[in-house]
Amino acid sequence: xxxxNVRSGADRVAxxxxxxxxxxxxxxxxLVRTVTAIGRAVLVAxxxxxxxxxxxxxxxxxxxxxxxxxxxxxxxxxxxLARMRQxxxxxxxxxxxxxxxxxxxxxxxxGVSWFSKIPVAQSISQRLPVxxxxxxxxxxxAVVLGGVFGILAAVWQGGWLxxxxxxxxxxxxxxxxxxxxxxxxxxxxxxxxxxxxxGWASPSQGLARWASFLVLPSVSLSLDAxxxxxxxxxxxxxxxxxxxxxxxxxxxxxxxxxxxxxxxLRNGAGPAVAQLxxxxxxxxxxxxxxxxxxxxxxIGNLTMTSALQGDVPVVQGALLxxxxxxxxxxxxxxxLLVKLRPAARREI
Amino acid sequence: MSxxxxxxxxxxxAVLALAGCAAQAxxxxxxxxxxxxxxxxxxxxxxxxxxxxxxxxxxGWSLPSTWDPVTSAVGNDVSALTLVYEGLTEESPQxxxxxxxxxxxxxxxxxxxxxxxxxxxxxxxxxxxxxxxAVKESLERGITEKDSExxxxxxxIGSITVDSPTDxxxxxxxxxxxxPLLMSGKTGMIVSPTAxxxxxxxxxxxxxxxxxPFILKSYVPSSQATLVKxxxxxxxxxxLVQNFILKPTPEPSVAVAxxxxxxxxxxxxxxxxxxxxxxxxxxxxTTNVLPVRVIDVDNKVKPFNxxxxxxxxxxxxxxxxxxxxxxxxxxxxxxxxxxxxYVAYNASLSNLYPHSVSKAKQLLTQAGYPNGINVxxxxxxxxxxxxxxxxxxxxxxxxxxxxxxxxxxxxxYITLKYPFALDQFNARQSPVQALQVLFGPQGLMNLGxxxxxxxxxxxxxxxxxxxxDPRYPAAIQAAVKIAVMNMPNIFLFTxxxxxAHSPNVHxxxxxxxxxxxxxxxxxxx
Numbered sequence: 050x051x052x053x054n055v056r057s058g059a060d061r062v063a064x065x066x067x068x069x070x071x072x073x074x075x076x077x078x079x080l081v082r083t084v085t086a087i088g089r090a091v092l093v094a095x096x097x098x099x100x101x102x103x104x105x106x107x108x109x110x111x112x113x114x115x116x117x118x119x120x121x122x123x124x125x126x127x128x129x130l131a132r133m134r135q136x137x138x139x140x141x142x143x144x145x146x147x148x149x150x151x152x153x154x155x156x157x158x159x160g161v162s163w164f165s166k167i168p169v170a171q172s173i174s175q176r177l178p179v180x181x182x183x184x185x186x187x188x189x190x191a192v193v194l195g196g197v198f199g200i201l202a203a204v205w206q207g208g209w210l211x212x213x214x215x216x217x218x219x220x221x222x223x224x225x226x227x228x229x230x231x232x233x234x235x236x237x238x239x240x241x242x243x244x245x246x247x248g249w250a251s252p253s254q255g256l257a258r259w260a261s262f263l264v265l266p267s268v269s270l271s272l273d274a275x276x277x278x279x280x281x282x283x284x285x286x287x288x289x290x291x292x293x294x295x296x297x298x299x300x301x302x303x304x305x306x307x308x309x310x311x312x313x314l315r316n317g318a319g320p321a322v323a324q325l326x327x328x329x330x331x332x333x334x335x336x337x338x339x340x341x342x343x344x345x346x347x348i349g350n351l352t353m354t355s356a357l358q359g360d361v362p363v364v365q366g367a368l369l370x371x372x373x374x375x376x377x378x379x380x381x382x383x384x385l386l387v388k389l390r391p392a393a394r395r396e397i
Numbered sequence: 398m399s400x401x402x403x404x405x406x407x408x409x410x411a412v413l414a415l416a417g418c419a420a421q422a423x424x425x426x427x428x429x430x431x432x433x434x435x436x437x438x439x440x441x442x443x444x445x446x447x448x449x450x451x452x453x454x455x456x457g458w459s460l461p462s463t464w465d466p467v468t469s470a471v472g473n474d475v476s477a478l479t480l481v482y483e484g485l486t487e488e489s490p491q492x493x494x495x496x497x498x499x500x501x502x503x504x505x506x507x508x509x510x511x512x513x514x515x516x517x518x519x520x521x522x523x524x525x526x527x528x529x530x531a532v533k534e535s536l537e538r539g540i541t542e543k544d545s546e547x548x549x550x551x552x553x554i555g556s557i558t559v560d561s562p563t564d565x566x567x568x569x570x571x572x573x574x575x576x577p578l579l580m581s582g583k584t585g586m587i588v589s590p591t592a593x594x595x596x597x598x599x600x601x602x603x604x605x606x607x608x609x610p611f612i613l614k615s616y617v618p619s620s621q622a623t624l625v626k627x628x629x630x631x632x633x634x635x636x637l638v639q640n641f642i643l644k645p646t647p648e649p650s651v652a653v654a655x656x657x658x659x660x661x662x663x664x665x666x667x668x669x670x671x672x673x674x675x676x677x678x679x680x681x682x683t684t685n686v687l688p689v690r691v692i693d694v695d696n697k698v699k700p701f702n703x704x705x706x707x708x709x710x711x712x713x714x715x716x717x718x719x720x721x722x723x724x725x726x727x728x729x730x731x732x733x734x735x736x737x738x739y740v741a742y743n744a745s746l747s748n749l750y751p752h753s754v755s756k757a758k759q760l761l762t763q764a765g766y767p768n769g770i771n772v773x774x775x776x777x778x779x780x781x782x783x784x785x786x787x788x789x790x791x792x793x794x795x796x797x798x799x800x801x802x803x804x805x806x807x808x809x810y811i812t813l814k815y816p817f818a819l820d821q822f823n824a825r826q827s828p829v830q831a832l833q834v835l836f837g838p839q840g841l842m843n844l845g846x847x848x849x850x851x852x853x854x855x856x857x858x859x860x861x862x863x864x865x866d867p868r869y870p871a872a873i874q875a876a877v878k879i880a881v882m883n884m885p886n887i888f889l890f891t892x893x894x895x896x897a898h899s900p901n902v903h904x905x906x907x908x909x910x911x912x913x914x915x916x917x918x919x920x921x922x
Contacts, residue, residue, distance in 0.1 A: 351619075
């Protein structure tokens with residue numbers, strides 16, 4: 050999901066069966082396009098998954114991590130160590146272990162954590178809601194803040210608001226989420242005590258309580274994305290507002306609000322949406338640190354602890370989930386882009 | 398040893414030795430005096446009838462890495478596991494073996510077999526009968542399970558035989574009078590054979606079935622364990638709360654708020670939090686627990702191969718200052734692997750190498766290093782203040798250290814990558830096993846793997862006395878002295894466990910190892 054790939058419409062239509070069908074049945078075309086986008090994403094995801102899980106497997110072997118020895122600690126007698134390595138399957142060659150893992154994963158068996166002995170799928174399904182809540186919260190905040198300020202800045206180009214947005218977003222883009230997290234804790238949890246400083250409550254314990262634990266982590270993860278979203282949207286929209294068709298619309302006496310929010314936004318939002326897609330992996334990656342700062346029992350926290358211990362089954366499982374999330378968000382962004390501007394459609 | 402482990406173990410250990418000294422609630426038939434530091438905190442006088450007591454106790458500690466005692470790799474897990482499992486024996490607050498599931502035990506005359514006599518009519522929380530056969534199956538799983546963490550501790554057990562429904566005999570491959578102590582920890586926790594057979598071992602990680610004081614009702618890893626009282630626990634009359642909630646220790650910044658709001662009744666603290674929590678009006682129990690901070694030294698590596706150098710390092714370290722600065726004044730300076738008050742503690746070693754920079758320099762000169770030495774000190778975590786303080790102290794005596802953080806995911810006891818490493822010895826229920834791990838020829842914490850011949854003989858002698866033999870304390874203490882005088886390990890200070898609690902909590906005792914909750918009750922607020 051990178052920068053836009055705008056091509057001439059004619060060129061594209063000529064080569065595309067979907068587009069041909071589209072002339073007769075627009076709904077069908079949309080469906081075919083969506084399915085194609087998903088299919089392509091899955092095709093891309095398979096090699097990505099294989100390469101990244103293989104690399105993780107290799108890293109475990111190359112860094113000379115010794116989970117059996119760590120597990121046994123000061124009980125690691127030679128006999129116990131040999132038995133433990135056998136129990137974890139570490140006595141087999143790396144490649145054989147990897148093939149076995151892929152085979153099991155294909156059958157839905159992600160294995161059991163070497164350290165907690167809890168099935169990986171169970172650990173992940175318990176922690177995924179936490180990470181997803183924070184990530185979705187962060188995305189929502191980023192879209193609302195970035196959208197509103199991006200549009201305002203574009204509409205009042207060169208005005209004081211535009212300058213303020215540019216200044217603030219420049220500053221925010223340079224501050225990493227964990228600094229924001231600590232600052233937010235100091236202000237909102239310690240000084241004014243509006244929100245808890247960390248921890249987690251599930252929605253079943255009360256929606257307000259759940260939300261109160263979500264606010265600070267989501268905000269600290271969102272600011273970076275909100276800032277770049279605002280800047281991209283401002284640039285894209287400002288460019289679109291100078292196009293001839295906007296002048297034409299003005300001449301025809303269309304209301305200003307409609308011109309900005311419908312005509313210009315649809316064409317100017319592409320880069321911003323693409324940018325948002327780029328931020329999803331960053332938000333998932335940033336969650337590791339933010340989950341640590343806020344003591345959230347999420348996937349990031351699980352992955353970090355497991356990686357430090359060399360708990361390969363858990364790391365691999367978490368990796369699959371992360372790749373799945375990134376691929377899904379890419380699909381959503383692709384579909385959105387096509388919907389916004391058919392000219393943005395591209396082959397992978 | 399990895400950082401995560403260390404952190405968990407430090408906390409764990411800290412907890413193990415916990416709470417109050419209320420003598421009237423002493424478990425089993427152990428002596429009543431409190432072994433360790435702080436004074437009695439929460440002995441609440443007479444226990445009111447159930448209708449006037451609170452129902453629920455919430456403990457801020459750490460959730461276990463797994464609920465299976467056989468595969469649990471974190472030393473600290475033992476206190477949480479003790480909530481749901483009962484061992485053949487229990488540990489008294491002072492760390493002595495007292496009756497648990499077994500009401501008594503007898504050794505064969507030659508010391509090569511021990512028979513545990515179970516209480517009659519015991520059941521697991523799933524209703525399965527807890528008899529000699531169940532005990533045999535449970536212990537054998539600890540020996541045979543491929544990923545067993547307790548198997549190394551059970552190396553002396555040759556076979557297990559069922560003599561009668563209530564008598565089970567462990568046949569030993571050598572004389573070992575420490576078995577009753579071992580059976581009070583994870584090694585001796587008895588797991589329901591039905592649960593193992595029906596559900597499989599994997600389920601035990603989240604669904605334990607034992608015969609302990611409580612039954613696990615629901616469990617969300619990293620979040621909360623909810624337990625209810627087990628009415629069939631053999632000592633159920635001493636369990637004075639119906640519901641027990643175990644949660645991870647709260648963030649330091651909300652420790653006081655946690656107690657204030659009633660989210661926690663008892664909380665594990667770090668030394669830095671104590672004064673703040675006390676200032677807020679909450680009692681804090683402090684206990685010198687069994688673990689001690691230590692520097693592991695490989696005496697096969699130059700310059701540590703010279704005992705004078707090791708002695709110089711020990712002399713150059715100002716333990717009082719370490720305690721005062723890095724540990725907020727909590728802990729005892731120590732030159733041996735046990736805290737004061739424990740059976741193996743040898744009083745003649747209480748101030749073995751007093752701090753003296755000039756003496757340290759003199760020892761170095763004697764060893765042939767008049768211009769000092771340059772060495773590397775390995776730390777588990779970059780933020781351990783003890784490491785930097787030791788660096789400063791050694792520097793004054795001409796021992797120049799550079800600090801390096803150990804690679805995570807590796808075990809220095811195996812790789813032997815760092816010959817001079819700041820560490821913590823997390824104790825064993827058996828002092829003989831402690832000596833073997835620290836100093837034995839195969840001992841993991843004996844990095845140089847060299848042992849003076851006199852030590853093996855002294856340890857064997859101590860192991861040859863029954864725990865109740867009046868000659869046993871002198872024998873084990875003699876072995877400790879030989880070890881400390883001949884081995885390079887540099888012991889620093891004892892670990893302290895801090896437990897803050899609401900004024901409504903009564904009857905906490907100071908446990909030197911495994912934390913238990915017999916006799917603990919909550920008054921209605």
